[in-house]
Amino acid sequence: MTSLPPIFSDWFSHRGWTIHPHQHDMLERAEAPALLLIAPTGGGKTLAGFLPTLAELADGTHEGLHTLYVSPLKALAADIKRNLRTPVAEMSLPIRIEDRTGDTSYTQKRKQRADPPHILLTTPESLALLTSYEDAPRMFKGLQRIIVDEIHALAESKRGDQLMLALSRLQAIAPDLRRVGLSATVEDPTAIARALACHPDPCPILQADPGPDPDIQMMITAEKPPWAGGGAKYAIPEVLEQVRQHKTTLIFHNTRAQAEIYFHNLWLANTDDLPIGIHHGSLSREQREKVETAMVNGDLRAIVCTGSLDLGIDWGDVDLVIQVGAPKNVKRLVQRIGRANHRYNAPSKALLVPANRFEVVECVAALEAVKAHDLDGDPKGAGPRDVLCQHILIRACAGPFQADTLFDEVKTVGAYAGLSRAAFDDCLEFCATGGYALRAYDKWKRLLQTDDGAWQLRDPRAAQRIRMNIGTIQDTDTLKVRLRGNFKPLGEVEEAFAATLTPGDTFLIGGQIVRYEGLREMTVEVSRRADKTPKIATFMGTKFANSTQLSQRILRMLQQDKWPDLPDHTAEWLGLQRQYSKMPEADRILVESFGFDEREYTCAYGFAGRNAMQTLGMLLTQRMEELHLHPMGFVATDYATLIWGLDRVDDPAPLFRAPDLRDGFENWLSGNAVMKKTFRGSATIAGLIERNLPQARKSGRQATFSSDILYDTLAKYDPNHLMLQITREEAMRGLVDFGRIEEMLARTAGRVDHVKTKRITPFAAPLFLEMGRVPVKGAAQERLIEETAAQMMDSAGLSGL
Structure with missing residues (x-):
C-alpha cells in the first residue's frame, strides 16, 4: 500500500477537494501487478492513476524513469502534461514530467533517452520506437509503473496489440513493472482486465461510482428528417438555437466529409456571427491547435468535430454535445457525450440529430441502450501476425535475441497466448528471408542467426529504415x-x-x-474562393457500420405493436411497412420483390452493417447472374441491399444458400482489389513494404504499384506465403465484413420471407435516394442492347430482314 503524504492531503484541502473513494482505492492497491480502473468522465481517473506515482516520487529518491503514461492521442498526452504539472508545481514536488510524441523535437528525444524524466507521457508508436534502441534496457531498468489511458480505445485496434507487445518487452527488462489501465467506457471489463494482465487470469477491476445517468434526448425539429442522406441540414435552425443557449457545444459527426459539409451549411446560416470552429484529423496541426487553444480559452461557442475530440481531453467549458447522424455504436456515443459537463457526478447533456428517417429509429435504439448501460463491442480475435512481424523486427533493432526467449515474452500477451511455436517461427522466417518466393532477394534478407543461435540484423543500417516505418495506423493515401x-x-x-x-x-x-x-x-x-456552394462537396470519408448489438436492438424495436417513443411521422412510416409488406425479423431474411420504372427490384433486409450488406449485394448479384436473372446494379445501407435488374426473382431462397454464397465469396475475393488493398496495409505493417524512406516518403500510387507487383508475384509463385495468409484473415474481418454475413446466415438458418408487391415498399423507398450505387456489368447489358436494336429495326420496318 502507498500512503498519501501529508503534503497531498493539505493540497486537496487547500483546493476544497476531497479524495474520491476510487482514488483512495488506487493508493491502497498501488503494489498490485496490474489494475484496471473504470471511472466516469470527469471522475478524476487520470489523477487516480498518477497518485501512487506522485506519492512514491515525493521524497525525491528515485532516479531515472519511474512511470510511463500511454495515450491514444498526442494531444491527450500534452493535455495530461499540462494538468499534471499543476499539482507538482503547487506542492513543489521534485518530479520532472515530459511528453514524447511525433511532435517532440529530435534534440529533446535524444536528451530523454540519455536522461529520462521521472514521468514520460507518450503514445504506442513512440513507445515501440523507444524499445527499438540498444540502450532501451538502461532507460527502462528502473521503470515502476505504466499507465494506459483510454485503454478501451486501444484494445479495439492493432495499436493495442502493438502496445501490449511493447509491454511484454518492458516487463522482461523491468520484471517488477506494475500496469494500470484507465477507461470510462468498457463493454467487457473482464476482457480488458485479461489483456492488461501478463497471465491468463484477469487483473483486479476497480469500478468507481458511475454517477448520474446522462441527460440525453433526440432533438425535436420543425422540419421532418429527409428519407435519405447524411447531412442533417434540415436541423440547422434548431442546432444554432442550442448553440446560443449554451456556453460551448461540441457538434460530433461520424466522418470528416460530413463535418466539412455541416460546418459550411452551419456557417451560412450563422447570421448572429457566433464564433464556430471545425476540428478533424485531416486539418493541419496548426489549425487544430488554434481551435484547441480557442476552446480552452472559451473563445468558441461551438466546434464541429469528429472522433478527433472523442477522448478524455478537458477542452474548456463544454456544456452540450450534439451528435449529428446516428452514432452507429453505443460505446462511441457514451464516450462523446461524456465530453459535456466534464465534472464528477455532473450529468452529461447531449442531443441526437438523426440525419434521415431510418436514423430516427437508430437514435431511439441507441438512447435505450445508453439508459440500459448496454455497451456494444465485438469479441477480440487472435493477435494479428503482421503486428507480430513488426515486433520481431523492432526487437532485432535493439540487439541480438534468442527466439525461445522472445517467443515466451510474446506468449504473455493475451491476444497471442494461443500462438503456436510454428506460427511464431513462420513470422521469424518471414522477417529473416521474406519467405520462400522472396528469399533470393537481398532486400528482404533482414535477419541472420549467429553461431550461438541468436538472431540479429543482417545489416545494422537496416535499423533506421525499420524505425522509420514503425506503427500500425494505416493512413489513407x-x-x-x-x-x-x-x-x-x-x-x-x-x-x-x-x-x-x-x-x-x-x-x-x-x-x-x-x-x-x-x-x-x-x-x-x-x-x-468566396463561392457559397462548392462544386464538389468535399473529400471522401469512411462510413461507420451499425454495431451488431445496435442492429439487434433495432430489430427488436420493429417487432413492437406500437412505437410510442418514436415521432409520429416515423411511427406512421413503420406502420405502413407492416401494412403493405412485413417487418424484418432477427431470425429470418425478409426479401421484397416489386416492379418500378420498367425494372424489377429485389430488396433484402439483413441488418448486418453497411460493409457486410455491400458485400452481400455483390454476392447476390453474382448468384443472380449465374441463374440468368440479369441484375443491373445494387445499393446498400446498414440494414438492406436493393438490387435492380431485368427479371423478377420468383424464389429468393436459393440466392441465400450458405454454401453457394461462401463459394461465390471465395472466388470473388481471390481476384478482387479488396485483397490487394488489404495486402498493402498488412505488408506495410509487417515491414515488407516501406512507406517512409531516408530520402523521401513514397506516394500512395508508388506504394500501390510496388505492393500490387508483390501481391501478384506471391499469388502466382507462393500462394501459401505468410503475407497472403495474413491478407486473407484481415480481409475477412475487415473491409468486406464477411463474418457478419456468416452470422446473419447462421441466425436465419435458411429461413426467407418473400413478399411480392405491386408498389415500392415503405422501407425500400429510402434506398432509391441513397448514394453509392454499384453497377453490375453482365448479361443484362447485352440483353438491353439486343432489345434496343430489335426495337430500332422494328420501327424502321426491318425486323423481318
Missing part, C-alpha cells in the same frame, strides 16, 4: 493542400479525390471553399 504561394498546409485530401480534380474545381477544407489550381510536387495547390 493523402496529399497536402496548400494555398498557392503559402508554405503552411491547410490540411490533407485523399490522393484518389485529388485525381478527380481539374483546375477550377472548388471544394471544402477546414470549413472554407478553395479552388483547385494544380498539383505541384505532390502538393495540391489551391486559392481561396
Whole structure:
C-alpha cells in the first residue's frame, strides 16, 4: 500500500477537494501487478492513476524513469502534461514530467533517452520506437509503473496489440513493472482486465461510482428528417438555437466529409456571427491547435468535430454535445457525450440529430441502450501476425535475441497466448528471408542467426529504415493542400479525390471553399474562393457500420405493436411497412420483390452493417447472374441491399444458400482489389513494404504499384506465403465484413420471407435516394442492347430482314 503524504492531503484541502473513494482505492492497491480502473468522465481517473506515482516520487529518491503514461492521442498526452504539472508545481514536488510524441523535437528525444524524466507521457508508436534502441534496457531498468489511458480505445485496434507487445518487452527488462489501465467506457471489463494482465487470469477491476445517468434526448425539429442522406441540414435552425443557449457545444459527426459539409451549411446560416470552429484529423496541426487553444480559452461557442475530440481531453467549458447522424455504436456515443459537463457526478447533456428517417429509429435504439448501460463491442480475435512481424523486427533493432526467449515474452500477451511455436517461427522466417518466393532477394534478407543461435540484423543500417516505418495506423493515401504561394498546409485530401480534380474545381477544407489550381510536387495547390456552394462537396470519408448489438436492438424495436417513443411521422412510416409488406425479423431474411420504372427490384433486409450488406449485394448479384436473372446494379445501407435488374426473382431462397454464397465469396475475393488493398496495409505493417524512406516518403500510387507487383508475384509463385495468409484473415474481418454475413446466415438458418408487391415498399423507398450505387456489368447489358436494336429495326420496318 502507498500512503498519501501529508503534503497531498493539505493540497486537496487547500483546493476544497476531497479524495474520491476510487482514488483512495488506487493508493491502497498501488503494489498490485496490474489494475484496471473504470471511472466516469470527469471522475478524476487520470489523477487516480498518477497518485501512487506522485506519492512514491515525493521524497525525491528515485532516479531515472519511474512511470510511463500511454495515450491514444498526442494531444491527450500534452493535455495530461499540462494538468499534471499543476499539482507538482503547487506542492513543489521534485518530479520532472515530459511528453514524447511525433511532435517532440529530435534534440529533446535524444536528451530523454540519455536522461529520462521521472514521468514520460507518450503514445504506442513512440513507445515501440523507444524499445527499438540498444540502450532501451538502461532507460527502462528502473521503470515502476505504466499507465494506459483510454485503454478501451486501444484494445479495439492493432495499436493495442502493438502496445501490449511493447509491454511484454518492458516487463522482461523491468520484471517488477506494475500496469494500470484507465477507461470510462468498457463493454467487457473482464476482457480488458485479461489483456492488461501478463497471465491468463484477469487483473483486479476497480469500478468507481458511475454517477448520474446522462441527460440525453433526440432533438425535436420543425422540419421532418429527409428519407435519405447524411447531412442533417434540415436541423440547422434548431442546432444554432442550442448553440446560443449554451456556453460551448461540441457538434460530433461520424466522418470528416460530413463535418466539412455541416460546418459550411452551419456557417451560412450563422447570421448572429457566433464564433464556430471545425476540428478533424485531416486539418493541419496548426489549425487544430488554434481551435484547441480557442476552446480552452472559451473563445468558441461551438466546434464541429469528429472522433478527433472523442477522448478524455478537458477542452474548456463544454456544456452540450450534439451528435449529428446516428452514432452507429453505443460505446462511441457514451464516450462523446461524456465530453459535456466534464465534472464528477455532473450529468452529461447531449442531443441526437438523426440525419434521415431510418436514423430516427437508430437514435431511439441507441438512447435505450445508453439508459440500459448496454455497451456494444465485438469479441477480440487472435493477435494479428503482421503486428507480430513488426515486433520481431523492432526487437532485432535493439540487439541480438534468442527466439525461445522472445517467443515466451510474446506468449504473455493475451491476444497471442494461443500462438503456436510454428506460427511464431513462420513470422521469424518471414522477417529473416521474406519467405520462400522472396528469399533470393537481398532486400528482404533482414535477419541472420549467429553461431550461438541468436538472431540479429543482417545489416545494422537496416535499423533506421525499420524505425522509420514503425506503427500500425494505416493512413489513407493523402496529399497536402496548400494555398498557392503559402508554405503552411491547410490540411490533407485523399490522393484518389485529388485525381478527380481539374483546375477550377472548388471544394471544402477546414470549413472554407478553395479552388483547385494544380498539383505541384505532390502538393495540391489551391486559392481561396468566396463561392457559397462548392462544386464538389468535399473529400471522401469512411462510413461507420451499425454495431451488431445496435442492429439487434433495432430489430427488436420493429417487432413492437406500437412505437410510442418514436415521432409520429416515423411511427406512421413503420406502420405502413407492416401494412403493405412485413417487418424484418432477427431470425429470418425478409426479401421484397416489386416492379418500378420498367425494372424489377429485389430488396433484402439483413441488418448486418453497411460493409457486410455491400458485400452481400455483390454476392447476390453474382448468384443472380449465374441463374440468368440479369441484375443491373445494387445499393446498400446498414440494414438492406436493393438490387435492380431485368427479371423478377420468383424464389429468393436459393440466392441465400450458405454454401453457394461462401463459394461465390471465395472466388470473388481471390481476384478482387479488396485483397490487394488489404495486402498493402498488412505488408506495410509487417515491414515488407516501406512507406517512409531516408530520402523521401513514397506516394500512395508508388506504394500501390510496388505492393500490387508483390501481391501478384506471391499469388502466382507462393500462394501459401505468410503475407497472403495474413491478407486473407484481415480481409475477412475487415473491409468486406464477411463474418457478419456468416452470422446473419447462421441466425436465419435458411429461413426467407418473400413478399411480392405491386408498389415500392415503405422501407425500400429510402434506398432509391441513397448514394453509392454499384453497377453490375453482365448479361443484362447485352440483353438491353439486343432489345434496343430489335426495337430500332422494328420501327424502321426491318425486323423481318
